[in-house]
Amino acid sequence: MVNFSHQTKISAALLKRLHSRWANVAAVNVSGSRLFTTAEGHRPTLVHKRSLDILHDPWFNKGTAFSMTERDRLHLRGLLPPNVMTSEQQIERFMMDLKRLQVSARDGPSDPYSVAKWRILNRLHDRNETMYYKVLIDNIEEYAPIVYTPTVGHVCQNYGGLFRRPRGMFFSAADRGEMMSMVYNWPADQVDMIVVTDGSRILGLGDLGVQGIGIAIGKLDLYVAAAGINPQRVLPVMIDVGTNNEKLLQDPLYLGLQQHRLDGDEYIAVIDEFMEAVFTRWPHVIVQFEDFQSKWAFKLLQRYRNEYRMFNDDVQGTAGVALAGLLGAVRAQGRPMIDFPKMKMVVAGAGSAGIGVLNSARKTMARMLGDTEVAFESARSQFWVVDANGLITEARENIDPDALPFARKAKETERQGLKEGAKLAEVVRQVKPDVLLGLSAVGGLFSKEVLEALKDSTSTRPAIFPMSNPTRNAECTPEEAFSIVGDHIIFGSGSPFSNVNLGNGHIGHCNQANNMFLFPGIGLGTLLSGSKIVSDGMLQAAAERLAAYMTEEEVLKGIIYPSISRIRDITKEVAAAVIKEAIEEDLAEGYRETDVRELQKFNKDEIKNFVTNNMWVPDYAKLVYKKD
Ligand SMILES: NC(=O)c1ccc[n+]([C@@H]2O[C@H](COP(=O)([O-])OP(=O)(O)OC[C@H]3O[C@@H](n4cnc5c(N)ncnc54)[C@H](O)[C@@H]3O)[C@@H](O)[C@H]2O)c1
Numbered sequence: 010m011v012n013f014s015h016q017t018k019i020s021a022a023l024l025k026r027l028h029s030r031w032a033n034v035a036a037v038n039v040s041g042s043r044l045f046t047t048a049e050g051h052r053p054t055l056v057h058k059r060s061l062d063i064l065h066d067p068w069f070n071k072g073t074a075f076s077m078t079e080r081d082r083l084h085l086r087g088l089l090p091p092n093v094m095t096s097e098q099q100i101e102r103f104m105m106d107l108k109r110l111q112v113s114a115r116d117g118p119s120d121p122y123s124v125a126k127w128r129i130l131n132r133l134h135d136r137n138e139t140m141y142y143k144v145l146i147d148n149i150e151e152y153a154p155i156v157y158t159p160t161v162g163h164v165c166q167n168y169g170g171l172f173r174r175p176r177g178m179f180f181s182a183a184d185r186g187e188m189m190s191m192v193y194n195w196p197a198d199q200v201d202m203i204v205v206t207d208g209s210r211i212l213g214l215g216d217l218g219v220q221g222i223g224i225a226i227g228k229l230d231l232y233v234a235a236a237g238i239n240p241q242r243v244l245p246v247m248i249d250v251g252t253n254n255e256k257l258l259q260d261p262l263y264l265g266l267q268q269h270r271l272d273g274d275e276y277i278a279v280i281d282e283f284m285e286a287v288f289t290r291w292p293h294v295i296v297q298f299e300d301f302q303s304k305w306a307f308k309l310l311q312r313y314r315n316e317y318r319m320f321n322d323d324v325q326g327t328a329g330v331a332l333a334g335l336l337g338a339v340r341a342q343g344r345p346m347i348d349f350p351k352m353k354m355v356v357a358g359a360g361s362a363g364i365g366v367l368n369s370a371r372k373t374m375a376r377m378l379g380d381t382e383v384a385f386e387s388a389r390s391q392f393w394v395v396d397a398n399g400l401i402t403e404a405r406e407n408i409d410p411d412a413l414p415f416a417r418k419a420k421e422t423e424r425q426g427l428k429e430g431a432k433l434a435e436v437v438r439q440v441k442p443d444v445l446l447g448l449s450a451v452g453g454l455f456s457k458e459v460l461e462a463l464k465d466s467t468s469t470r471p472a473i474f475p476m477s478n479p480t481r482n483a484e485c486t487p488e489e490a491f492s493i494v495g496d497h498i499i500f501g502s503g504s505p506f507s508n509v510n511l512g513n514g515h516i517g518h519c520n521q522a523n524n525m526f527l528f529p530g531i532g533l534g535t536l537l538s539g540s541k542i543v544s545d546g547m548l549q550a551a552a553e554r555l556a557a558y559m560t561e562e563e564v565l566k567g568i569i570y571p572s573i574s575r576i577r578d579i580t581k582e583v584a585a586a587v588i589k590e591a592i593e594e595d596l597a598e599g600y601r602e603t604d605v606r607e608l609q610k611f612n613k614d615e616i617k618n619f620v621t622n623n624m625w626v627p628d629y630a631k632l633v634y635k636k637d
Pocket residue numbers: 210211212213214302303322323327330357358359360361362363395396397398399433447448449450451454476477478479482502503504522523524525
């Protein structure tokens with residue numbers, strides 16, 4: 010039998026449902042409108058501080074927007090300029106400063122002022138969180154590339170210089186034995202989401218040690234902006250077990266532990282202690298593992314996933330986003346999703362992300378083919394995996410066990426005129442794939458030669474996914490892809506690129522194939538369902554929802570992912586799908602006053618309303634002082 014032991018069992022009923030869903034091409038059309046209604050945002054908030062302490066607390070500070078009565082109540086009279094501003098005026102004033110940089114700057118990846126903009130936004134984040142998230146939500150398309158990928162990559166690389174105020178918690182190898190008490194140093198009694206990294210593989214930039222905290226902060230910004238997680242209940246975490254980056258080790262100004270990374274049992278002991286500490290203080294928290302080197306990403310996922318509410322974004326979030334894109338690519342050819350198992354895929358990169366995508370694509374193909382052992386085996390032959398040493402075949406010595414299931418068999422490679430270690434261009438030339446997907450972290454890997462070879466693809470619309478981040482690590486640019494392979498391709502990159510003008514009024518659409526379209530919804534759905542684990546079924550439901558989100562018309566135009574301006578809406582949809590699945594798998598335990606019996610009675614629309622009503626919105630709450 011096929012070994013699915015490492016995943017949650019999928020019931021026969023679920024399988025049947027999946028199968029019928031795949032067969033139905035008609036996409037579920039959803040409104041792009043944003044529903045910002047929540048009771049929580051309008052309740053008065055009790056604060057235990059006054060005067061300057063309030064102005065210096067970014068959770069409560071409103072700056073010039075404190076009304077006169079509030080200024081009296083909170084002993085703020087005279088501590089602010091007299092003109093009371095509306096939140097709109099406040100934002101207008103702030104934006105004037107930020108927009109100064111926009112005049113000469115071009116948007117997107119080549120923006121020379123992106124780090125300067127990050128600094129301005131970060132300062133706002135440090136003094137007034139409500140206003141920061143209002144700016145971010147209302148201008149998400151413009152500022153996601155600043156607070157998140159790609160600029161967050163530059164920020165992590167330069168974190169030593171950019172660091173001003175701490176944000177989040179640092180647990181280091183030197184804190185062994187102390188974490189259980191240290192965790193109480195965090196001021197919030199409730200934490201819903203933790204994003205944790207050990208800084209060992211930040212985007213495609215390698216080991217950045219303690220500076221990797223920037224990515225945890227950026228991901229949590231999206232949790233607030235897209236998923237409406239209350240910013241007072243998010244916690245970025247850096248686990249500093251050292252770094253193997255020699256440059257950092259030799260830099261006397263480096264902020265982290267100046268020692269080589271712990272390994273083996275010593276390493277695991279630190280992560281175990283951290284997990285125990287945070288789940289002891291906040292039993293309902295969800296922990297997202299981010300940018301751990303592949304070596305540990307899979308091991309830690311297997312170690313914790315059945316015990317804790319956790320998932321690995323690079324393995325599982327990426328897998329779902331890629332799967333949605335692959336299904337979109339099938340639809341873009343005018344074919345039903347159920348044709349997916351016929352796709353030939355060349356994947357460059359066999360790390361945490363690449364292997365995550367391969368496993369999920371293979372399992373989905375197998376399910377569509379009836380979920381038998383034969384189906385699982387036959388799905389294997391749709392993939393050709395190329396890593397730093399070329400095509401992976403069974404002839405490879407010391408093959409990585411995670412890549413082994415995708416090693417090509419000797420007979421197959423002979424038949425195709427390929428050999429162990431064959432170069433990417435050669436593989437593409439021989440295989441003529443429908444999809445070329447990159448998770449290699451090697452910028453420019455899809456060279457002219459590789460893209461020329463893809464012109465012979467047997468697909469009517471070959472799909473090119475240079476998914477590596479940040480921008481400079483993308484395997485190719487959209488200009489290269491459209492100009493070399495042709496106007497008919499489907500394009501999706503991990504970092505944002507602008508659409509390409511193909512002439513004659515035609516646009517080459519650049520999709521952003523980034524796990525940001527899933528992880529916020531996976532986290533929110535898990536939180537609101539109260540499920541104790543993040544099951545494969547919940548992840549699958551998230552991916553399916555994303556896959557079905559775009560309309561037929563959009564997909565045929567090559568638009569297979571939503572624009573980031575719709576991230577709050579897609580996140581809500583994904584969260585609702587995750588909750589529904591958790592209920593069906595009997596994993597849901599309810600959230601706050603909504604217990605599991607009530608959840609079980611909700612219909613689809615009621616689940617969506619439940620999600621909407623529990624999303625935080627960046628409106629100033631009335632502050633009322635109460636003595637401690
Ligand atoms: N778009 C997204 O949502 C998303 C999600 C996760 C990761 N990523 C990106 O994927 C990249 C890889 O992440 P990872 O965790 O798998 O990294 P990793 O270091 O674990 O894996 C990189 C893989 O690429 C292979 N590789 C290196 N040079 C190569 C070459 N010349 N040709 C073919 N393969 C080569 C390596 O052998 C390895 O298998 C990073 O840039 C990361 O930013 C993107």
